[in-house]
Amino acid sequence: MLEPNGPLPPEIYWRRRALAIGGAVVVIGLVVWLVVSLAGGGSQDSESTAASASLAPSAATTYRPDASATGGSAPAGGSGGGGGGGDTASSSSATSTTATTSAAPVAPGQCADQSLAVKASPDQPSYPAGQEPAFTVVVTNIGTSACERDLGSGLQQVLVYTLEGQRLWSNVDCFPTTTPDIRTLQPGEQAPFAVKWSATTSEPGCAAPRNPVGPGGYSVVGQLGQLRSAPETFNIT
Structure with missing residues (x-):
């Protein structure tokens, strides 16, 4: 074969x-x-394919940026020119303090906050040491109709701060009064009030020693209930 x-x-x-x-x-x-x-x-x-699948991020994974808080502390108040040993609360703390002492709710039927304006001004730009600074607080009806509002001194505050925002004094710290003073304000009508400051420190309740402040720049703020004025500056020389 x-x-x-x-x-x-x-x-x-x-x-x-x-x-x-x-x-x-x-x-x-x-x-x-x-x-x-x-x-x-x-x-x-x-x-x-298996390797790619192992490297791909899961659809259920959530990526978030860092959510840690970074809020800073409130600036500490300065001396403004003297008066050591007084109130050391910052301006934010002072606002909270004043809210607890005079930010009472508006009584029914009285002028709403949005229909009023508050202004506090020093009577002169500068005061020599030893003279009590004087301030004028003016409450104005900026609404379009007449209304009533309790303007009693227990609801009004005049506050003095250093230029750095340290609360130094309030007129209701040592002399709180609750006597009502109901006023009827016509549209555009103003209600002025005069207040003097002994140029010493004070705290709510008047428990701390009252120390004289030294020369320097300061600011004054007026408050009626929850309304606060813009600060206006003055000097003690």
Whole structure:
């Protein structure tokens, strides 16, 4: 069976058989390589996909910026020129203190806060040491209709601060009064009040020693209930 038979020389038949066998080997090799390549590529794609999935952030993950508070403390009040040992509350603390002493709610039927304006001014820009600074507080009806409001001294405050915002004095610290003073104010009508300051410190309740203040710049603020005026400055020389 293996010996070639035919009219041609035997070596020709052997050569043809060798070529056929070689071609078959090449084809089988190509098929094997193709199968291996396809199988390997699919595995690599799967591994790559798995790796990508492991690196991708989860859709359920939430990224938030730093939410830590960075609020600063209120500035400490300065001396403004003297008067050590007095009230050391800052302006924000002073506002809270005055709110507890005079920021009473408006009685029903009286002038609403938005229909009034309060202004406190020093009677002169500068006072020599030893003279009591005098202030004028003016309450004005800025509404369009007449209304009543209790302007009693227990509801009015005049406060003195250093220029750095340190509360030094209030007229109701040592002399709180609750006597009502109901006034009817026409539109545009003003109600002035005069107040003097002994140029000494005070605290709510008048429990702390009252120390004289020294030369320097100060500011005065008027308050009626929850209404506060803009500060106005003056000097003690």
